[in-house]
Amino acid sequence: MIEQYPSRLLANAVEAISSLPGVGSRSALRLALHLLRQPRENVHHFTEAINALADDIRYCPECMMLCDGEKCEICADNTREHSIICVVESVRDVMSIEATGQYRGVYHVLGGIISPINGIGPGDLTIRQLTDRLSAMTGTAGQGGNGAPESNVAPGQIEVILALSGDVEGETTSFYIYRQIEKFGVKVTTLARGLGFGDNLEYADSLTLGRSIAARQPFKAE
Amino acid sequence: MIEQYPSRLLANAVEAISSLPGVGSRSALRLALHLLRQPRENVHHFTEAINALADDIRYCPECMMLCDGEKCEICADNTREHSIICVVESVRDVMSIEATGQYRGVYHVLGGIISPINGIGPGDLTIRQLTDRLSAMTGTAGQGGNGAPESNVAPGQIEVILALSGDVEGETTSFYIYRQIEKFGVKVTTLARGLGFGDNLEYADSLTLGRSIAARQPFKAE
The missing domain is CATH 3.40.1360.10 (Dna Topoisomerase Vi A Subunit; Chain: A, domain 2)
Incomplete structure (x- = not known):
């Protein structure tokens, strides 16, 4: 049913999110649209926590x-x-x-x-x-x-x-x-x-x- | 069952991921550990796609x-x-x-x-x-x-x-x-x-x- 995204940025985000295990493209779209509704600083907090995990974990x-x-x-x-x-x-x-x-x-x-x-x-x-x-x-x-x-x-x-x-x-x-x-x-x-x-x-x-x-x-x- | 995380970075990432709708702390931990197993540049690609969506969408x-x-x-x-x-x-x-x-x-x-x-x-x-x-x-x-x-x-x-x-x-x-x-x-x-x-x-x-x-x-x- 989901064939074409109206935005390349949205398509990229959906593709990135659906790379997670157990997350299909439909759930990924839902999550991407959820993130879009959040204040921008919340999204940055979200991505920073994940980057910090990947970069600084020992x-x-x-x-x-x-x-x-x-x-x-x-x-x-x-x-x-x-x-x-x-x-x-x-x-x-x-x-x-x-x-x-x-x-x-x-x-x-x-x-x-x-x-x-x-x-x-x-x-x-x-x-x-x-x-x-x-x-x-x-x-x-x-x-x-x-x-x-x-x-x-x-x-x-x-x-x-x-x-x-x-x-x-x-x-x-x-x-x-x-x-x-x-x-x-x-x-x-x-x-x-x-x-x-x-x-x-x-x-x-x-x-x-x-x-x-x-x-x-x-x-x-x- | 999940009471204490061995790392604050992990705890922060789990908290961030579980802020998504429909993602509980157990799924969030699974996703965080999945991201940890990925090459660091994949994780950065993931977070950049999300940041770009939040920052540049019109x-x-x-x-x-x-x-x-x-x-x-x-x-x-x-x-x-x-x-x-x-x-x-x-x-x-x-x-x-x-x-x-x-x-x-x-x-x-x-x-x-x-x-x-x-x-x-x-x-x-x-x-x-x-x-x-x-x-x-x-x-x-x-x-x-x-x-x-x-x-x-x-x-x-x-x-x-x-x-x-x-x-x-x-x-x-x-x-x-x-x-x-x-x-x-x-x-x-x-x-x-x-x-x-x-x-x-x-x-x-x-x-x-x-x-x-x-x-x-x-x-x-x-």
């Missing part, structure tokens, strides 16, 4: 989470247990787990999940940063801890929770990470399967999610 | 439609019938009618509809511009055409189509505009209402069906 060098400063608030918090690392797909999962109030460890944000169909391989994720982090924590290069001078924590006291989605891609990623970190001798756990198999973390209610963290199980590579 | 001085130049393409098109003016609520309606390919006249875009509940009165719409336009076309101030030198078209040759929605607000606006323009002596019409072409009686709502019976038309065998 990543915590420890857990790879989005942050504004040098380090994220969670990694900078000394009251949290830094020997427990919860590996998640994205910052949304961090927010979901934080909202349960059940977890006092730290995180490691992968920035995605291994997904050959979407062209995402292990090299696109922050798995290398995770192994570097464990290497620094245990003071080893993963060969069993033979005479490591900078060792801070005994490997047995470190726990890595693989908190990925329960679908095939999540399981594959968990398995891949397990293979990469088992050499460090750290305890590897995964979320309790109180969550339905195939469920996405994002859609879980916080009670179920909280219980799944509390009842986490040793990871078994079978 | 309104056609004749029909009040969005346009880029001095006049909209429809008003600038001399092959169209400028004595038939279709009054619509928004540019979306212009696009819908243009897509039918059935209309060769011009438009007048009100920029809204009279809606006391939303605080929109006649003064917020372009009704004054419509009466000015008719006044200039008929060469009268609406007092019956007493010796108007700049008269171009006889009032009887001008048609105003009130193409507004069939709800209470649309009907109210149509009635208000009719009262404002009847003094010009122009022909005033409205969209045909009834069952949709090809509609089944069985699924028609009773209001439409009842009115279609009351407003029955002579049968034409063609």
Whole structure:
């Protein structure tokens, strides 16, 4: 039905807005006309907030989470247990787990999940940063801890929770990470399967999610 | 579930995006993280298209439609019938009618509809511009055409189509505009209402069906 826009500026804006996932050209037109009805400074505030996000966002060098400063608030918090690392797909999962109030460890944000169909391989994720982090924590290069001078924590006291989605891609990623970190001798756990198999973390209610963290199980590579 | 954002920049962007109609904080977070995954120049292209729309858009001085130049393409098109003016609520309606390919006249875009509940009165719409336009076309101030030198078209040759929605607000606006323009002596019409072409009686709502019976038309065998 929408065939021709009366203005090139409108057509450009609609095209830009409809590039967002889940926004079709009809919704995009509605949003563009909504923005046109706003005071110009509101529109500038809108675009500046988005530009600032793209331009100035930083990543915590420890857990790879989005942050504004040098380090994220969670990694900078000394009251949290830094020997427990919860590996998640994205910052949304961090927010979901934080909202349960059940977890006092730290995180490691992968920035995605291994997904050959979407062209995402292990090299696109922050798995290398995770192994570097464990290497620094245990003071080893993963060969069993033979005479490591900078060792801070005994490997047995470190726990890595693989908190990925329960679908095939999540399981594959968990398995891949397990293979990469088992050499460090750290305890590897995964979320309790109180969550339905195939469920996405994002859609879980916080009670179920909280219980799944509390009842986490040793990871078994079978 | 989403309680605390790990970054103020992210929180600001989510807040800005969720100010759009129909976008909740969860969708806004998804969109913000989507934008973060895009190359920075794509995000700038996105925000520039929106800023350009807000900053540089113009309104056609004749029909009040969005346009880029001095006049909209429809008003600038001399092959169209400028004595038939279709009054619509928004540019979306212009696009819908243009897509039918059935209309060769011009438009007048009100920029809204009279809606006391939303605080929109006649003064917020372009009704004054419509009466000015008719006044200039008929060469009268609406007092019956007493010796108007700049008269171009006889009032009887001008048609105003009130193409507004069939709800209470649309009907109210149509009635208000009719009262404002009847003094010009122009022909005033409205969209045909009834069952949709090809509609089944069985699924028609009773209001439409009842009115279609009351407003029955002579049968034409063609």
